[in-house]
Amino acid sequence: MPYVLSSGEIADKQPWGIAKIVAMFWGILNFFFMFFRTLISPGSHARGDQYTQDFRGPGGGGSVHHVTSDADMAAQLKRAGSKLVVVDFFATWCGPCRMIAPYVEQMAAETPNVVFLKVDVNQCDGVAAQYSVRAMPTFVFIKNGRKVDSFSGADIEKLRVFVYRHC
Template sequence: MGGCVGKVLLLFDQSRRDEEEKLDYKGGNVHIINSKEIWDQKIAEANRDGKTVVANFSASWCGPCRVIAPIYAEMSKTYPQLMFLTIDVDDLVDFSSSWDIRATPTFFFLKDGQQVDKLVGANKPELEKKVQAIANNS
């Protein structure tokens, strides 16, 4: 009889930890992608509006992803001519695998649905440089 309370507390603690571990994109204009359908909608919207997409494949447990998340959110405000998306590789495992993600974060830059650039890692200066260059050419 003594096991249920402990299990419930463990589940509650895990649920609370899961919420705490979500990456923080508050204050930005980052679209959270949690299904292939939403991905397709956002890509179609970007193509229709002539926007380049910056897609961030990340994970809530990834330290570098946590560090770069607020910077990514700030960029989404600075460059409204771009569309910023984020995909949690653990939420969309098959989809992320189709992009051959080998490390997080991995950023893809897409124009008209086609990859034009890529950055692996939370390299802030390199990400800023690539985003600025893409924005200037948009």
Template sequence: MADQQVVSSKVVKVDSNESWESLIAQANSQGIPVFVHFTASWCVPSLAMNSYVEELAMTYQNIKFLLVDVDEVKGVASKMEVKAMPTFVLMKDGVVTDRLVGANPDEIRKIIEASLPT
């Protein structure tokens, strides 16, 4: 009981093509942007970005944050044309509005800030 830090993640891990379709459809119907972190368990820069993306998800509650492990959900990675990890994608109404390859926290924050309604 010493570890009281069991906080549920704000970043939703996508575990199948079906859950991807469902989560994207849900965000579209709510009219909220979706920020996707494409990762792989063997990719150190991707893993290093996990806590940063979690922090963003807590800051920007009006954006849906998803995590896709490209080895676990190959169909989604291929459909989204992800070729390197980490890849970050921002979508609105099911359409990719921004894409960033590589662990670059400043650029990620700029993309997110630019997507917010003014």
């Protein structure tokens, strides 16, 4: 069946056949189904629930402590002594922060001799300013009370390398 283009030319096929429309419909439907399934699934990190409490690694290993104030940060650093402290600066609205959060929990469970802290930059802006945090997530590595390294971005392998380098 001929088809007339807007320029007046005659084409043999329609640009939007029924098969293309049906395929697009199913693709969009699948996207929304997967998106909402992620939001309502138990234990979903898409809602940001993981930022509301301390994290306990499986098997009673290390944990990630959620820093609530500047004074809490100072107390945690003092308590850590000579251990390596990994500080995860995050924001609840940050997608990459949510993506890497389960891996930070897992690493805390695997390395109980390392202290893992999470700092919400919106809640503890003084701590974020002290360590010159400009992007999220930013990981700062502290040993004996001094900053030894840092990097920004949700790079799981880089985090692992930095932890074992300074451990």
